[in-house]
Amino acid sequence: MAIEKDHELVVKFMNLYSKLQEYTDDDPSGLKASAESDESVKEICLEVLDVASRLRRYERLERSLFVGPVDPQFIKKWRDFDGRYAIPVGNVGLADLCFELFADILTSKPNFEAEIKAADANARYQANRIGVLPALKRAVRNEYDRLRGAA
Secondary structure, three states: OOOOOOOHHHHHHHHHHHHHHHHOOOOHHHHHHHHHHOHHHHHHHHHHHHHHHHHHHHHHHOHHHHOOOOOHHHHHHHHHHHHHHHHHHHHHHHHHHHHHHHHHHHHOOOOHHHHHHHHHHHHHHHHHHHHHHHHHHHHHHHHHHHHHHHO
16 A cells, blocks of 8 residues: 555545645644634644644655655645644644643632631641740749749
């Protein structure tokens, strides 16, 4: 099996990349912002990223698959993708991955109120201990003096 112009991945890449170019008016500069605000742009980016990653894997690991004739349009689009879109599309993929990994942290509200109350209680306790020390010191001194005088 060779990666030819009618190979499933080549056809899928060509279709998805054309769609992505349409969505972005062939300008990848605002792709991350578009993907954050429009789920369909994000989905196309993730699909293009998946197909491009699979094609790269084939290219690196299965060089024998790249011996057949390849559509010059594919080569043109592939080079365009690699030169202008690969990094912005990769950033969309990375942002999506990070969001999935940290979704619980990003979507939950920390309970600072409980931490503030605990810190306040601890501060009051420490302040009371500090306030008790002079009185305790006086009581110990008085008891010491009283015992010394009795001896």
